[in-house]
Amino acid sequence: ALTPGTDAPTWPPEFAERYRAAGYWRGETLGGMLRERAAAHPDRIALVDPAPRRRTWTYRALDERADRLAAGFAARGIGRGDRVVVQLPNVGEFVEVCFALYRIGALPVFALPAHRETEIAHFCAFTEAVAYVVPDRHAGFDHRELASRVRERTPGLREVFVVGEPGGHTALPEAAAEPGGPLPGPEPHELAFLQLSGGTTGMSKLIPRTHDDYVYSLRGSVGICGVDAGTRFLVVLPAAHNFPASSPGWLGVLYAGGTAVLCPTPDPATAFALVERERITMTALVPPLALLWTEAAPATGHDLSSLELVLVGGAKYSEAAARRFEPALGCRLIQVFGMAEGLVNYTRLDDDAETVVTTQGRPISPDDEIRVVDDHDRDVPDGTAGHLLTRGPYTIRGYWRAPGHNRRAFTEDGFYRTGDIVRRTPSGHLVVEGRAKDQINRGGEKIAPEEVENVVLGHPAVHDVSVVAVPDDHLGERSLAYVVLRAGAGPLRAADVKRFVRERGIAAYKVPDLVEFVDVLPRTGVGKVSKQRLRATPAHP
Numbered sequence: 001a002l003t004p005g006t007d008a009p010t011w012p013p014e015f016a017e018r019y020r021a022a023g024y025w026r027g028e029t030l031g032g033m034l035r036e037r038a039a040a041h042p043d044r045i046a047l048v049d050p051a052p053r054r055r056t057w058t059y060r061a062l063d064e065r066a067d068r069l070a071a072g073f074a075a076r077g078i079g080r081g082d083r084v085v086v087q088l089p090n091v092g093e094f095v096e097v098c099f100a101l102y103r104i105g106a107l108p109v110f111a112l113p114a115h116r117e118t119e120i121a122h123f124c125a126f127t128e129a130v131a132y133v134v135p136d137r138h139a140g141f142d143h144r145e146l147a148s149r150v151r152e153r154t155p156g157l158r159e160v161f162v163v164g165e166p167g168g169h170t171a172l173p174e175a176a177a178e179p180g181g182p183l184p185g186p187e188p189h190e191l192a193f194l195q196l197s198g199g200t201t202g203m204s205k206l207i208p209r210t211h212d213d214y215v216y217s218l219r220g221s222v223g224i225c226g227v228d229a230g231t232r233f234l235v236v237l238p239a240a241h242n243f244p245a246s247s248p249g250w251l252g253v254l255y256a257g258g259t260a261v262l263c264p265t266p267d268p269a270t271a272f273a274l275v276e277r278e279r280i281t282m283t284a285l286v287p288p289l290a291l292l293w294t295e296a297a298p299a300t301g302h303d304l305s306s307l308e309l310v311l312v313g314g315a316k317y318s319e320a321a322a323r324r325f326e327p328a329l330g331c332r333l334i335q336v337f338g339m340a341e342g343l344v345n346y347t348r349l350d351d352d353a354e355t356v357v358t359t360q361g362r363p364i365s366p367d368d369e370i371r372v373v374d375d376h377d378r379d380v381p382d383g384t385a386g387h388l389l390t391r392g393p394y395t396i397r398g399y400w401r402a403p404g405h406n407r408r409a410f411t412e413d414g415f416y417r418t419g420d421i422v423r424r425t426p427s428g429h430l431v432v433e434g435r436a437k438d439q440i441n442r443g444g445e446k447i448a449p450e451e452v453e454n455v456v457l458g459h460p461a462v463h464d465v466s467v468v469a470v471p472d473d474h475l476g477e478r479s480l481a482y483v484v485l486r487a488g489a490g491p492l493r494a495a496d497v498k499r500f501v502r503e504r505g506i507a508a509y510k511v512p513d514l515v516e517f518v519d520v521l522p523r524t525g526v527g528k529v530s531k532q533r534l535r536a537t538p539a540h541p
């Protein structure tokens with residue numbers, strides 16, 4: 001079984017004691033939270049899945065469903081500390097499966113619906129997953145076939161559970177069983193799940209979050225955003241992502257006794273219809289969606305008057321766009337600058353309007369330690385841009401099974417090197433000024449260039465490649481692959497490179513948006529490709 005400290009660094013005892021003494025870590029688990037809410041208000045609606053036929057779950061029903069699935073998973077030998085890759089779109093079963101796994105102390109590994117064979121096979125192999133949960137089909141793609149291929153490659157993967165038509169696998173409802181009695185659940189200081197990092201080098205690193213630390217981030221987020229039993233939260237972004245899950249997200253809403261409504265697709269037409277029909281009060285968007293909402297809201301035929309608050313984050317929200325938001329939507333805006341590794345910053349409901357549109361907020365916790373440093377880890381004065389380092393009661397001390405990477409990504413005294421360049425205002429708010437890490441933020445979807453470069457290098461005609469971000473009006477950034485062809489290689493078009501990457505089985509958002517052929521890549525003094533100089537090269541899309 002997995003215990004914190006063996007597969008990932010955890011907080012030193014003196015920090016853990018401080019966080020408990022301060023009342024941040026209260027010994028709650030996610031499974032216990034649902035149990036308590038179900039006891040307190042069994043008949044309130046916890047969850048709505050509106051498509052294709054509207055289904056609702058009361059707190060009691062969700063609790064019972066989690067118990068039945070937990071019993072069934074346990075009967076199939078899935079136990080405490082086991083990893084289960086969960087790849088589901090925004091459907092009610094996703095929430096059921098999460099709580100079932102939390103109950104038995106098995107760890108969901110949160111894949112995104114867009115992930116394909118390259119990513120899923122890696123998650124299954126690297127985490128030694130015993131099970132994989134998929135929809136039958138989603139967005140025109142058959143996940144059962146993907147599951148069969150992954151299973152062939154990963155002998156340790158014992159079970160595939162399917163929401164919908166199971167094909168040759170096990171239908172999720174078949175996995176449920178009559179609970180035989182209380183299961184030995186996880187301790188609050190143990191891991192709850194593995195979340196995916198945006199990644200910089202190679203494949204995503206896995207982020208180990210504990211019940212104690214995550215529940216604290218929920219409680220803090222709920223307080224800051226004013227979530228309560230009357231909140232009706234629309235989950236527009238993929239529910240497995242840390243932002244819509246926890247900032248304050250569907251989990252925060254369940255923590256507060258409100259109602260989470262799952263939006264099947266993020267387009268404004270679908271979302272606006274649901275806002276009207278479900279009387280939605282709150283939602284969370286990435287900047288490109290916030291732009292679409294701002295453009296579409298004034299002319300929509302839908303009644304959006306129930307909306308009170310929208311959180312925007314995941315990528316930089318331009319000041320100009322932020323200024324247009326409240327007038328167009330007629331509701332409040334909170335900017336969020338967060339990361340699955342932990343630290344989450346929010347603008348506050350009582351911040352003045354300028355602060356809300358010009359900053360990305362300040363930390364949840366008084367014990368979130370923030371350092372802004374130069375290239376040599378020396379603190380810079382407030383108002384000066386520098387690297388953001390952070391440590392605190394819900395920020396991890398290391399990635400899961402990644403000791404080598406952890407030495408680079410964390411300081412010796414446990415600060416996480418976020419890779420973000422920020423400036424701190426006198427009020428303690430952070431303004432995101434840029435990024436030092438080699439990552440592309442495509443409208444909130446994070447791409448590790450090295451991962452894409454490794455795929456492109458597999459093309460027989462490609463000699464070298466470098467993938468960089470280029471500015472984009474709508475997405476903020478798009479990806480551009482500079483490709484050097486092998487001497488004597490036949491002609492290759494941009495479309496050939498893109499098709500090659502797509503056919504390798506990788507999430508569509510990672511396929512380079514643009515491809516440019518060049519004779520050489522600019523190099524730094526030590527012979528590494530200079531991404532800085534490449535980014536400065538004018539692109540010809």
Ligand code: J2J
Nearest residue numbers: 242243247313314315316336337338339340360420432
């Ligand atoms: C600029 N960059 C931002 C912002 C995140 C809440 C909100 C977002 C995430 C998230 C999250 C940004 N302006 N407002 O987990 O709980 C970039 C930074 C950061 C990285 C983290 C949450 N908000 N970013 O986006 O793990 O570069 O989490 O380090 O996906 O997104 O990405 P991720």
